[in-house]
Amino acid sequence: MSEKELRLNDLKQECINCHKCVLGNTRNNTVFSDGSCDAKIMLIGEAPGADEDATGTPFVGRAGKLLTKLMEETGLSRENDIYITNTVKCRPPENRVPSDEEKKLCENFLLKQIEIVKPKVIVLCGATSAKSFLGGKIKITRIRGKWYKLFGNIDATVILHPSFLLRKHSEEEGSERWLTKQDLLKIKEFISKV
Numbered sequence: 253m254s255e256k257e258l259r260l261n262d263l264k265q266e267c268i269n270c271h272k273c274v275l276g277n278t279r280n281n282t283v284f285s286d287g288s289c290d291a292k293i294m295l296i297g298e299a300p301g302a303d304e305d306a307t308g309t310p311f312v313g314r315a316g317k318l319l320t321k322l323m324e325e326t327g328l329s330r331e332n333d334i335y336i337t338n339t340v341k342c343r344p345p346e347n348r349v350p351s352d353e354e355k356k357l358c359e360n361f362l363l364k365q366i367e368i369v370k371p372k373v374i375v376l377c378g379a380t381s382a383k384s385f386l387g388g389k390i391k392i393t394r395i396r397g398k399w400y401k402l403f404g405n406i407d408a409t410v411i412l413h414p415s416f417l418l419r420k421h422s423e424e425e426g427s428e429r430w431l432t433k434q435d436l437l438k439i440k441e442f443i444s445k446v
């Protein structure tokens with residue numbers, strides 16, 4: 253096992269034992285990460301849903317399947333090119349948005365994941381994830397596709413959340429799904445150069 257894997261395993265174990273916030277009382281499983289810790293892309297979603305809580309793996313439900321499909325259609329491998337996690341590691345009951353307090357109490361896991369994985373680009377997936385890093389007053393449809401610097405030097409960009417895309421079926425040029433594919437293609441192009 254690599255040094256990175258060992259450190260992430262220790263962190264995951266700490267996460268499994270965590271009861272710092274109320275989400276720890278109702279979870280079935282903590283949902284720590286999926287994909288490769290050597291990936292150049294780290295994708296950060298909102299929070300686990302029912303399927304993720306049942307399996308312990310992020311983005312495996314309907315939204316996750318759509319995200320995987322869009323990634324693979326643009327030539328990104330979910331398994332090799334992306335390390336996937338969420339702003340909080342436990343499912344909020346009824347799939348509500350995680351509170352600021354829950355995100356704050358879980359932040360240490362996410363910050364350590366970033367420190368260990370050292371991604372070349374962070375993809376903020378959806379409004380909750382984008383707000384966590386870019387501040388509260390953002391409109392996701394306005395900032396998707398834009399690029400930022402996080403922590404002074406890590407490139408980051410924003411994509412629409414696949415749960416939102418599940419309600420938008422068109423793949424026509426200019427549609428939300430089409431725009432998301434363009435955003436993923438830019439990310440793919442970016443990692444080919446770093």
Ligand code: URA
Nearest residue numbers: 297298299300310311
């Ligand atoms: N939505 C998210 O934001 N994350 C998941 O893991 C699943 C659905």
